[in-house]
Amino acid sequence: MEQLRVLELYSGIGGMHYALKESSVPAEVVAAVDINTTANEIYKHNFPSTPLLPKTIEGMTLQDFDKLKFDMILMSPPCQPFTRIGLQGDVTDPRTKSFLYILDLLPRLSKRPCFILLENVKGFETSAARDALVKMLKECDYSFQEFLISPTSLGIPNSRLRYFLIAKRPPESFLFQTSTEIIEGFPKSTSSVTSDSSTLPNNEPAPSESEREKTGTIIFKLETKQELERKRNQDRQETVQRLQDFLEEEEENMDQYLLPPKTLQRYAVLMDIVQPSSRRSVCFTKGYGHYVEGTGSVLQSCVDVEMESVFKSLELLSDEDKLKQLLRLKLRYFTPREIANIMGFPVEFTFPKHISVKQQYRVLGNSLNVHVVSNLIRLMMS
Numbered sequence: 001m002e003q004l005r006v007l008e009l010y011s012g013i014g015g016m017h018y019a020l021k022e023s024s025v026p027a028e029v030v031a032a033v034d035i036n037t038t039a040n041e042i043y044k045h046n047f048p049s050t051p052l053l054p055k056t057i058e059g060m061t062l063q064d065f066d067k068l069k070f071d072m073i074l075m076s077p078p079c080q081p082f083t084r085i086g087l088q089g090d091v092t093d094p095r096t097k098s099f100l101y102i103l104d105l106l107p108r109l110s111k112r113p114c115f116i117l118l119e120n121v122k123g124f125e126t127s128a129a130r131d132a133l134v135k136m137l138k139e140c141d142y143s144f145q146e147f148l149i150s151p152t153s154l155g156i157p158n159s160r161l162r163y164f165l166i167a168k169r170p171p172e173s174f175l176f177q178t179s180t181e182i183i184e185g186f187p188k189s190t191s192s193v194t195s196d197s198s199t200l201p202n203n204e205p206a207p208s209e210s211e212r213e214k215t216g217t218i219i220f221k222l223e224t225k226q227e228l229e230r231k232r233n234q235d236r237q238e239t240v241q242r243l244q245d246f247l248e249e250e251e252e253n254m255d256q257y258l259l260p261p262k263t264l265q266r267y268a269v270l271m272d273i274v275q276p277s278s279r280r281s282v283c284f285t286k287g288y289g290h291y292v293e294g295t296g297s298v299l300q301s302c303v304d305v306e307m308e309s310v311f312k313s314l315e316l317l318s319d320e321d322k323l324k325q326l327l328r329l330k331l332r333y334f335t336p337r338e339i340a341n342i343m344g345f346p347v348e349f350t351f352p353k354h355i356s357v358k359q360q361y362r363v364l365g366n367s368l369n370v371h372v373v374s375n376l377i378r379l380m381m382s
């Protein structure tokens with residue numbers, strides 16, 4: 001089979017490139033495009049022979065795109081315009097401009113690509129940008145399928161619910177029956193998928209603050225009984241791997257990842273704490289290691305101490321004793337390598353020496369789960 005020519009837009013640190021490699025589809029990335037200097041350094045470090053264009057997408061002309069003669073586009077446009085936390089500027093957000101530019105340009109290419117895969121946050125599915133994408137696909141005769149998938153569907157102990165769209169142009173068509181509904185998880189007939197637990201109630205995202213108020217009393221650590229039960233249920237799912245399979249050896253330099261006393265005192269009750277034996281973790285975002293609340297789980301590295309015993313009487317203690325108690329848990333951040341492992345990056349993926357830990361968390365938080373995308377590429381090509 002001839003090698004497919006792939007264009008990787010918004011390439012970041014190359015999550016899509018790794019997914020393509022993992023899919024075993026005979027293909028070559030003919031160009032990767034991104035404007036972020038740090039992400040580009042990391043991409044170049046890992047894929048030195050891939051042509052990387054350090055420019056804005058909207059700065060490229062129709063002729064520039066035509067010259068690349070690509071058969072497939074893999075892309076993760078900026079997600080801030082569509083996140084619930086962001087202002088949801090959607091198509092009016094300047095960060096959506098390049099995406100609208102692609103939608104305008106695609107029908108005018110001298111050879112339209114046969115395959116398109118797009119990744120974005122949950123929230124994109126209700127945006128005007130999504131409607132514009134679907135309109136363009138229909139006008140250009142593509143068949144397509146939308147998904148909402150979390151890595152938990154593949155037995156990976158990490159929630160990262162994301163929107164995906166895969167599209168094909170005749171003569172190519174999908175082997176499975178496409179639907180106008182968004183599919184949650186992988187279609188049941190996908191043989192490459194090991195398990196599908198994403199749709200089980202146990203893996204639903206945590207309730208919001210207001211839901212929390214409605215659903216009951218907080219028993220410890222600002223968690224309701226329901227939240228605790230949900231987490232315990234997740235830990236009972238044997239089809240999901242344990243976090244310990246993704247951890248690095250506990251070495252001396254792990255101390256740099258311990259949560260500082262101030263952070264412990266202020267935020268311990270708000271943090272999502274997991275153990276090596278846990279089968280769950282919350283989504284790691286770009287603020288991980290810096291902002292505490294809602295940016296990703298932290299690891300209890302001393303497992304001999306029972307978490308409940310530490311938290312139960314915490315508010316009755318002086319600040320000093322409180323800290324003493326919390327320190328017993330040896331709470332630490334996951335290292336960037338561990339997050340890369342959880343996100344499916346292969347061992348050969350590394351960071352150039354001068355990239356700081358904070359920068360590493362940032363680019364990983366912006367990236368994607370390689371295994372999920374690789375399964376989708378396989379599904380798109382079958």
Ligand SMILES: C[S@@+](CC[C@H](N)C(=O)[O-])C[C@H]1O[C@@H](n2cnc3c(N)ncnc32)[C@H](O)[C@@H]1O
Nearest residue numbers: 010011012013015034035036056057076098367
């Ligand atoms: C969600 S991240 C993509 C992450 C990527 N899939 C990965 O695995 O790291 C979006 C990327 O788009 C880049 N970007 C945003 N606007 C751009 C534009 N107008 N032209 C080129 N790149 C852009 C950002 O620098 C960022 O790296």
